[in-house]
Amino acid sequence: MNTPPIALAVILACGTVGSLQAGEQLSPAVNYQLRCAGCHGQNGMGVPDGGIPPFPGFIDGFLATEKGRLYLMHVPGIGSASLSDAEISGVVNYVARRWGEPDAAVQAFTPDEVNVLRAKPVKDVVALRREVVVEMRKAGKSVPDYPWP
Ligand code: HEC
Numbered sequence: 001m002n003t004p005p006i007a008l009a010v011i012l013a014c015g016t017v018g019s020l021q022a023g024e025q026l027s028p029a030v031n032y033q034l035r036c037a038g039c040h041g042q043n044g045m046g047v048p049d050g051g052i053p054p055f056p057g058f059i060d061g062f063l064a065t066e067k068g069r070l071y072l073m074h075v076p077g078i079g080s081a082s083l084s085d086a087e088i089s090g091v092v093n094y095v096a097r098r099w100g101e102p103d104a105a106v107q108a109f110t111p112d113e114v115n116v117l118r119a120k121p122v123k124d125v126v127a128l129r130r131e132v133v134v135e136m137r138k139a140g141k142s143v144p145d146y147p148w149p
Helices: 005-018 028-040 059-063 066-072 085-099 111-119 125-138
Strands: none
Touching: 028 085, 059 066, 059 085, 059 125, 066 111, 066 125, 085 111
16 A cells, blocks of 8 residues: 555654654754744844844854853843753854854853853843943944844
8 A cells, every 4th residue: 555645744754753752852953943943034134123133243242242141041032942051052052153153263152151141130131232232342343233222
């Protein structure tokens, strides 16, 4: 008997999901697709008019300072994501690698740093971003054109 292609696709898809063991981590690229791409886009360009800033050309500047790193750990999509510290360091490092400059030499996040920074209270993330942007401008870094600079 021939299995119709659509049924085969369903069987394969179920097999993939079923083979994930409890507690097994998804790769950073998959987490980006599932948790981030809906807002930030496949190409990392975001929707600047809709209040989602683009990554290419700018992301390195945010990783370069203490305040920027604290900010990143409190952006909406990360603060609310039910991801482990290891998954968060993985997906943010993935974003930085994929859309940062190849020679930027930014320091990757470790799960421990994620844990420490997430535990620090940040009352107003938009206000914190403004402070980070001031630092970035002073350091001569480019800043995305974005409605809440
Ligand atoms: C519901 C939409 C949404 C989702 C989902 C989302 N983000 Fe965001 N992200 C935003 C918004 C809005 C900002 C800007 C926040 C601000 O202005 O303070 C932002 C900012 C950022 C920034 C800083 C860039 C900048 O210019 O300020 C990074 C890095 C980032 N997000 C990464 C991620 C990652 C990684 C994920 C997935 C784990 C994710 N985001 C999921 C909406 C989202």
